[in-house]
Amino acid sequence: MSFEQKIKSLYLDGPQKYVEHLSIDCVIFGFHQNELKILLLQPRYASEWALPGGFINRQEDIDDAANRVLTERTGLKKIYLQQFHTFGSPARSTKKINEHFLKNVGIKASKSWMFDRFVSVGYYALVDFTKVQPVKDIFSEACEWFNIHNIPPLILDHEIIFRYALNHLQLQLNYYPIGYNLLPKKFTMPELQKLYETILDRQLDRRNFHRKIMASGILKKLNETKKGVAHKAPYYYNFDLNKYRQSTVRGLGFDV
Amino acid sequence: MSFEQKIKSLYLDGPQKYVEHLSIDCVIFGFHQNELKILLLQPRYASEWALPGGFINRQEDIDDAANRVLTERTGLKKIYLQQFHTFGSPARSTKKINEHFLKNVGIKASKSWMFDRFVSVGYYALVDFTKVQPVKDIFSEACEWFNIHNIPPLILDHEIIFRYALNHLQLQLNYYPIGYNLLPKKFTMPELQKLYETILDRQLDRRNFHRKIMASGILKKLNETKKGVAHKAPYYYNFDLNKYRQSTVRGLGFDV
DNA sequence: TATCATTGCGTTAATATGACACAATGATAA
DNA sequence: TTATCATTGTGTCATATTAACGCAATGATA
Numbered sequence: 001m002s003f004e005q006k007i008k009s010l011y012l013d014g015p016q017k018y019v020e021h022l023s024i025d026c027v028i029f030g031f032h033q034n035e036l037k038i039l040l041l042q043p044r045y046a047s048e049w050a051l052p053g054g055f056i057n058r059q060e061d062i063d064d065a066a067n068r069v070l071t072e073r074t075g076l077k078k079i080y081l082q083q084f085h086t087f088g089s090p091a092r093s094t095k096k097i098n099e100h101f102l103k104n105v106g107i108k109a110s111k112s113w114m115f116d117r118f119v120s121v122g123y124y125a126l127v128d129f130t131k132v133q134p135v136k137d138i139f140s141e142a143c144e145w146f147n148i149h150n151i152p153p154l155i156l157d158h159e160i161i162f163r164y165a166l167n168h169l170q171l172q173l174n175y176y177p178i179g180y181n182l183l184p185k186k187f188t189m190p191e192l193q194k195l196y197e198t199i200l201d202r203q204l205d206r207r208n209f210h211r212k213i214m215a216s217g218i219l220k221k222l223n224e225t226k227k228g229v230a231h232k233a234p235y236y237y238n239f240d241l242n243k244y245r246q247s248t249v250r251g252l253g254f255d256v
Numbered sequence: 257m258s259f260e261q262k263i264k265s266l267y268l269d270g271p272q273k274y275v276e277h278l279s280i281d282c283v284i285f286g287f288h289q290n291e292l293k294i295l296l297l298q299p300r301y302a303s304e305w306a307l308p309g310g311f312i313n314r315q316e317d318i319d320d321a322a323n324r325v326l327t328e329r330t331g332l333k334k335i336y337l338q339q340f341h342t343f344g345s346p347a348r349s350t351k352k353i354n355e356h357f358l359k360n361v362g363i364k365a366s367k368s369w370m371f372d373r374f375v376s377v378g379y380y381a382l383v384d385f386t387k388v389q390p391v392k393d394i395f396s397e398a399c400e401w402f403n404i405h406n407i408p409p410l411i412l413d414h415e416i417i418f419r420y421a422l423n424h425l426q427l428q429l430n431y432y433p434i435g436y437n438l439l440p441k442k443f444t445m446p447e448l449q450k451l452y453e454t455i456l457d458r459q460l461d462r463r464n465f466h467r468k469i470m471a472s473g474i475l476k477k478l479n480e481t482k483k484g485v486a487h488k489a490p491y492y493y494n495f496d497l498n499k500y501r502q503s504t505v506r507g508l509g510f511d512v
Numbered sequence: 513t514a515t516c517a518t519t520g521c522g523t524t525a526a527t528a529t530g531a532c533a534c535a536a537t538g539a540t541a542a
Numbered sequence: 543t544t545a546t547c548a549t550t551g552t553g554t555c556a557t558a559t560t561a562a563c564g565c566a567a568t569g570a571t572a
Contacts, residue, residue, distance in 0.1 A: 019277050019373070019375070020276055020277060021275050021276060021277060021278060022277060022278065022375055056344070056375075058346075058373070059346045060346060061344060061345050061346055062342065062344030062345075062375060063344070065344075083341065083342065085339065086318065086339065086342040086377050088312070088317060088318030088319070088321075088377065089317050089318075090314075090315045090316060090317055117275070117314070119275070119278055119312075119318060119377075121342050121344065121375075171431075175427075188550095189550085189551090190549085190550080205530070205531075205532090206549095206550085206551095207531090207532085207551085207552080207553085208529075208530065208531085210550095210551075210552085211529095211552095212528095212529090225537095228539090229538090229539080229549090230538080230539050230540070230547095230548075230549080231537075231538070231539070231540095231547075231548045231549040231550075232536070232537035232538060232539095232548080232549050232550040232551080233537070233538070233539090233549095233550080234549085234550060234551090235550090235551085444519095445519085445520090446518085446519080461561070461562070461563090462518095462519085462520095463520085463521080463522085463562090463563085464560075464561065464562085466519095466520075466521085467521095468560090481568095484570090485518095485569090485570080486516095486517075486518080486569085486570050486571070487516075487517045487518040487519075487568075487569070487570070487571095488517080488518050488519040488520080488567070488568040488569060488570090489518095489519080489568070489569070489570090490518085490519060490520090491519090491520085513572100514571105514572085515570105515571080515572075516568105516569105516570100516571090516572100517568105517569105517570100517571105518567105518568085518569100519566105519567080519568075519569105520565105520566090520567075520568095521564105521565090521566090521567095522563105522564080522565085522566100523562105523563085523564075523565105524561105524562085524563085524564100525560100525561090525562085525563105526559105526560080526561080526562095527558100527559080527560070527561090528557100528558080528559070528560085529556105529557080529558070529559080530555105530556090530557080530558090531554105531555090531556090531557100532553105532554085532555090532556105533552105533553085533554080533555105534551105534552090534553085534554105535550105535551090535552090535553105536549105536550080536551075536552095537548105537549085537550075537551095538547105538548105538549100538550105539546105539547100539548100540545105540546080540547090540548105541544100541545090541546075541547105542543100542544085542545075542546085
């Protein structure tokens with residue numbers, strides 16, 4: 001199917017395949033070089049960026065739909081995924097953006113389910129940055145990582161959605177261990193600490209962090225140090241998956 | 257408009273007024289006689305009960321829709337309301353229940369938006385039990401309070417929705433003060449403690465509870481004791497609304 | 513007037529937390 | 543080869559928080 005055919009089919013016959021008025025938006029977090037990043041798409045013919053999103057197949061669970069979107073954008077399967085909020089302002093319509101897009105593509109459509117209001121279910125995902133191969137969708141001309149402190153202007157209420165996701169992630173940090181999904185198999189203590197600091201957006205005491213995280217029992221110290229590093233070489237650690245999954249960790253007392 | 261007309265209009269012309277495939281479900285919590293209760297509806301011609309719910313007007317914010325549903329069922333306005341999760345299994349269809357209902361009412365409708373799959377946004381509300389006047393909706397023949405430990409069989413996934421709401425409320429207790437919406441203007445310390453114990457489903461030490469809750473500064477002790485009570489009369493308290501609203505209280509350290 | 517379950521206020525020991533000290537490490541540069 | 547030095551691993555200590563429990567005051571009831 002040609003690009004034009006795909007677009008036409010989506011705009012005109014979408015309701016045969018998808019649930020109308022409903023969409024998914026995903027905030028995909030990755031951690032790289034001590035920076036927390038999210039994956040954004042740039043829609044064609046638009047100046048603003050957008051969160052990766054998609055629609056829900058008529059016979060599909062919304063969680064599955066979110067997983068599908070994620071796999072499509074990152075190439076990863078079995079991703080850590082968490083629903084956090086549903087956004088349902090009546091102003092949530094991409095009518096203008098869609099019309100602008102269609103005009104540029106050269107397709108005429110006076111009516112479309114895509115012009116309607118959409119209620120969007122927000123999910124956030126934690127992924128291993130190094131394993132992601134960003135893939136743009138049919139509407140987009142770019143798919144890139146952005147540091148969470150340097151987000152470009154976003155369409156609609158996508159910035160609000162992102163803020164909600166980040167806040168949810170920060171609160172989550174108090175109740176569940178995090179890192180398994182964001183870090184490589186083995187990592188150093190300073191790396192893990194940086195991850196926590198980046199998410200919480202504040203400094204933590206190195207020594208107290210070590211004590212707390214070890215007391216939770218979710219880490220196993222490996223008999224191996226990082227090579228080729230200036231100064232004292234830190235040990236590698238990995239997660240004890242059994243304990244990791246059991247532990248609600250009762251947070252680590254890290255408040256936002 | 258007659259009952260039959262209303263039903264016909266809803267089933268056949270609903271999409272003109274409401275957003276298809278989308279609904280609201282509300283878990284309405286009330287506290288009475290040291291018991292935490294929720295408000296349930298019994299749909300006509302059905303053996304199982306249901307959470308109060310409704311649809312979203314085409315130009316209505318979903319939060320407003322939830323507020324509307326709540327006001328309709330309880331008569332209360334400006335209720336404490338919190339979105340907690342969205343339920344989107346493709347199995348969420350009330351087709352059979354609807355067909356059974358229509359058959360009993362004597363209305364024929366082979367097709368209806370009401371037979372479709374619904375994605376439902378879950379809200380929970382905290383209300384002052386003593387001020388609620390339960391009002392049943394058009395589908396129902398009863399609207400009653402049930403102790404959360406004695407819930408009758410519920411339709412669809414409504415029990416799961418209730419469990420999610422309760423869990424969310426329990427977690428909330430760690431971060432925000434609760435009680436203003438669930439208790440009368442003035443109340444005693446044992447009453448407040450019972451509320452916390454009921455929500456958390458475990459006993460708390462009377463003296464430690466007193467100390468913690470007073471340390472948070474959200475209570476004002478009134479110069480008045482409860483009358484007509486056996487044994488030592490407890491003092492009345494009320495909430496210091498300013499401090500109540502400011503305080504995230506950093507929980508009271510009450511974990512689930 | 514004595515009883516007694518309940519309330520209000522207090523104490524203490526155990527534990528958790530925050531702030532900081534210091535030696536060990538090992539690549540880098542003199 | 544050796545000194546330098548930023549960084550890591552581990553420990554200490556004062557303070558704050560928490561859990562567990564004691565005891566006198568209250569006031570309706572017997």
